[in-house]
Amino acid sequence: MTPEFPPTFEYKDRKLGDCESIVVTTSSKVFYPTSTSVLLLHAVRKNVGTPPKAILDLGCGCGIVAIALAKYVALGGAVCASDISEEAVRLAQKNAEACNVKVECRCGSLFEPWSGMKFDLVVEDVSGMAESVARISRWYPPQIHSEAGEDGTRWVSNILTQAGEYLTPNGQLFFPVLTLSREQRVLEQARRYFRIVKLVEEQWYPLSEELLSNFDVIQQLVDRGVVTIEKRGSRWWWGTKIYIATNPT
Numbered sequence: 001m002t003p004e005f006p007p008t009f010e011y012k013d014r015k016l017g018d019c020e021s022i023v024v025t026t027s028s029k030v031f032y033p034t035s036t037s038v039l040l041l042h043a044v045r046k047n048v049g050t051p052p053k054a055i056l057d058l059g060c061g062c063g064i065v066a067i068a069l070a071k072y073v074a075l076g077g078a079v080c081a082s083d084i085s086e087e088a089v090r091l092a093q094k095n096a097e098a099c100n101v102k103v104e105c106r107c108g109s110l111f112e113p114w115s116g117m118k119f120d121l122v123v124e125d126v127s128g129m130a131e132s133v134a135r136i137s138r139w140y141p142p143q144i145h146s147e148a149g150e151d152g153t154r155w156v157s158n159i160l161t162q163a164g165e166y167l168t169p170n171g172q173l174f175f176p177v178l179t180l181s182r183e184q185r186v187l188e189q190a191r192r193y194f195r196i197v198k199l200v201e202e203q204w205y206p207l208s209e210e211l212l213s214n215f216d217v218i219q220q221l222v223d224r225g226v227v228t229i230e231k232r233g234s235r236w237w238w239g240t241k242i243y244i245a246t247n248p249t
Contacts, residue, residue: 152181164248
């Protein structure tokens with residue numbers, strides 16, 4: 001069955017008392033924002049340091065993260081956003097214009113479109129889930145493939161390896177880690193390339209019906225140490241954790 005997603009997405013951080021919503025148009029050809037996007041924004045807005053003059057959103061999708069950063073964090077600074085999908089870049093640019101914020105959108109893989117540039121704040125929300133889980137989760141439209149690898153670490157590992165080249169001396173990298181990936185491998189990589197890696201937000205969710213109906217697949221991944229889930233009462237849960245990395249090695 002093809003998953004159906006709403007035609008718009010609304011962002012409103014009630015934890016921070018926002019009274020204004022940001023509503024963006026979505027597309028069946030572009031990855032739909034998730035609770036990870038909202039948790040990531042909440043973490044950035046709570047923990048960002050000196051107002052950044054240059055911000056980069058990697059894996060921008062429909063642009064909701066970049067737009068919220070432009071409205072609430074940039075404070076006159078430049079906001080850039082990129083995605084490997086041309087459709088996503090077009091949609092993000094259109095949404096930014098509709099929300100009356102300035103975001104420079106470029107198409108390309110990870111840092112590729114930003115060669116030679118430096119940023120005070122880099123936020124990434126690229127695919128970070130074991131591929132077998134991504135296929136059964138229904139969070140991905142059929143034509144969008146995570147390609148994050150068997151353990152879900154491919155893209156975030158590449159970002160952690162390269163990020164230091166694109167950060168200013170006091171720059172911050174915010175990145176999510178899902179327990180539906182090999183979390184320990186990501187953290188080992190982060191600590192190899194950054195002197196400070198700090199957990200700042202964490203949220204857990206019950207396994208969806210799609211994942212429960214394929215629990216044998218999940219169990220095999222758990223047994224191999226690829227993903228982590230927790231039994232709480234009668235339900236199984238997975239988590240999203242947001243980290244800040246600073247001081248590249």
